[in-house]
Amino acid sequence: MGLVFNIRFAELFDFLMGWTTFDLCGDDGKKQGDWPWRKNKPRKKPVYRPKLPY
Amino acid sequence: MRQHVGRALAMVACLACLPGCAYLRHRGEDAAEIVDLGATWAKSPYVSANACLLGLASVGAGKVNGRFVGLGDGRAAAMRHFHRNVGLLVWSYDELGWGEGVDPEKPETLERYHIGPWGWLKYPERRPAYAFG
Numbered sequence: 001m002g003l004v005f006n007i008r009f010a011e012l013f014d015f016l017m018g019w020t021t022f023d024l025c026g027d028d029g030k031k032q033g034d035w036p037w038r039k040n041k042p043r044k045k046p047v048y049r050p051k052l053p054y
Numbered sequence: 055m056r057q058h059v060g061r062a063l064a065m066v067a068c069l070a071c072l073p074g075c076a077y078l079r080h081r082g083e084d085a086a087e088i089v090d091l092g093a094t095w096a097k098s099p100y101v102s103a104n105a106c107l108l109g110l111a112s113v114g115a116g117k118v119n120g121r122f123v124g125l126g127d128g129r130a131a132a133m134r135h136f137h138r139n140v141g142l143l144v145w146s147y148d149e150l151g152w153g154e155g156v157d158p159e160k161p162e163t164l165e166r167y168h169i170g171p172w173g174w175l176k177y178p179e180r181r182p183a184y185a186f187g
Binding site for chain 2: 001004012018021029046049050052
């Protein structure tokens with residue numbers, strides 16, 4: 001059994017700036033957001049996945 | 055006084071449910087996504103120790119492949135959880151999955167990102183939620 005505690009600072013700023021109607025994380029109404037300059041754009045390429053021994 | 059506060063909160067909750075008040079609902083969703091807090095458990099033992107410097111770099115390594123209960127990924131639930139990472143300060147790699155659809159063999163079901171100076175330069179793409187955390 002383990003414990004999880006994590007703060008996402010980008011989401012904290014997203015919450016605060018959201019009150020000014022600026023959607024920093026681009027996630028309003030979406031399951032997953034993206035940076036404002038990448039909104040509605042496809043990912044350039046898959047993220048490199050290193051082979052970990054565990 | 056308590057009645058007034060209760061009514062005000064109930065009114066806000068009702069407004070947030072209306073389509074025209076998606077704005078308030080989105081603020082609530084944003085608030086829920088700030089923190090992950092809960093407990094994990096798994097059938098097999100796993101070890102994970104990681105020190106994170108605001109998501110800019112990390113040191114440590116580990117893997118957790120089990121279930122999570124608490125507030126995670128913007129929702130309060132008991133759900134499938136996967137986390138695997140390696141942190142070498144100058145470069146770190148993380149894989150994180152929430153929910154029943156998570157399959158460690160299918161990278162598209164995981165959030166994956168590289169951090170540390172090398173990770174930020176070489177692999178800048180990441181979702182904002184996992185930019186600084």
